[in-house]
Amino acid sequence: MTATQSELQTKEANLVKRVCDGDREAFYELVRPYERLIYATAISVVKNAADAEEAAQEAVLKAFSNLSGFRGESKFSTWLVQITYNEAKMKVRKAHSHLYESIDDQENKEGDYWPKDYADWRPIPSELLEEKETREAVHNAINSLSTVYREVLILRDVQRLTIKEATVILGTSAANVKTRLHRARLLLRDKLAPGIDGCWIKGQPYRKVRPW
Amino acid sequence: MVKKEGRMATIEISCVEVWREISNYLDEEISLEMRERMEAHFKACAHCTAVLDGTRNVVGLVGDGRVFQMPDGFSKRLYEKLQKLP
Numbered sequence: 001m002t003a004t005q006s007e008l009q010t011k012e013a014n015l016v017k018r019v020c021d022g023d024r025e026a027f028y029e030l031v032r033p034y035e036r037l038i039y040a041t042a043i044s045v046v047k048n049a050a051d052a053e054e055a056a057q058e059a060v061l062k063a064f065s066n067l068s069g070f071r072g073e074s075k076f077s078t079w080l081v082q083i084t085y086n087e088a089k090m091k092v093r094k095a096h097s098h099l100y101e102s103i104d105d106q107e108n109k110e111g112d113y114w115p116k117d118y119a120d121w122r123p124i125p126s127e128l129l130e131e132k133e134t135r136e137a138v139h140n141a142i143n144s145l146s147t148v149y150r151e152v153l154i155l156r157d158v159q160r161l162t163i164k165e166a167t168v169i170l171g172t173s174a175a176n177v178k179t180r181l182h183r184a185r186l187l188l189r190d191k192l193a194p195g196i197d198g199c200w201i202k203g204q205p206y207r208k209v210r211p212w
Numbered sequence: 213m214v215k216k217e218g219r220m221a222t223i224e225i226s227c228v229e230v231w232r233e234i235s236n237y238l239d240e241e242i243s244l245e246m247r248e249r250m251e252a253h254f255k256a257c258a259h260c261t262a263v264l265d266g267t268r269n270v271v272g273l274v275g276d277g278r279v280f281q282m283p284d285g286f287s288k289r290l291y292e293k294l295q296k297l298p
């Protein structure tokens with residue numbers, strides 16, 4: 001049986017109080033369920049594992065120092081993700097800001113998106129994710145998306161945040177979240193489709209694209 | 213909606229209109245009317261059905277916990293950092 005949202009909030013509020021009273025172990029208990037969430041948030045922005053870990057851990061330390069500022073108006077997880085997101089953004093900006101932003105802008109075109117026509121889509125079975133090659137292919141496809149698409153995709157489809165939560169973290173409108181997510185998903189489909197015959201593993205080109 | 217033989221008929225929509233809403237369709241972020249139009253379209257259009265299936269498949273893969281695995285020792289290192297805080 002899973003705890004309901006209000007039970008979770010009560011539990012977290014108690015932990016927050018314990019931390020503020022000086023119980024450091026309680027803080028670890030508080031963030032532990034969200035480790036994957038914050039790591040995925042960080043990697044959606046910085047792309048590589050080492051920087052993502054650093055940003056995620058910095059964010060947790062920051063959350064610890066600023067815990068008294070958490071008022072419980074949002075979910076604790078949303079607050080934590082928001083700090084992580086900002087921390088990761090700052091890291092990217094410090095490292096090589098101009099490079100990232102200009103590439104993103106070029107890809108961030110408006111207008112309708114025409115999905116490529118693959119004659120048939122044979123589903124990529126999730127069991128294939130047991131294979132390292134498949135995980136890497138999905139990972140690389142996500143990483144090849146520009147930041148605006150990658151971050152919304154990770155917040156919504158990896159972390160399963162609601163549209164409302166995503167708007168808070170990204171500081172944008174629900175309409176923007178939906179449009180970007182839409183584009184991100186279709187782009188990802190185009191990027192992954194050539195692998196559906198197992199071509200990632202065999203290293204062969206995909207032959208079933210219709211010529212129009 | 214147009215009246216046809218005593219019942220409401222679904223207005224046909226184009227492939228482009230369907231693509232525009234595929235993501236919202238998967239998230240159930242569209243009106244009932246649009247959903248019905250899209251479903252009618254999917255029945256007749258193999259291409260759009262392939263786009264829908266592919267997108268749904270991709271969303272499922274991305275959401276699988278195995279894609280974003282945390283680096284080994286992440287928790288341990290985090291715990292140690294927290295212990296070192298003044």
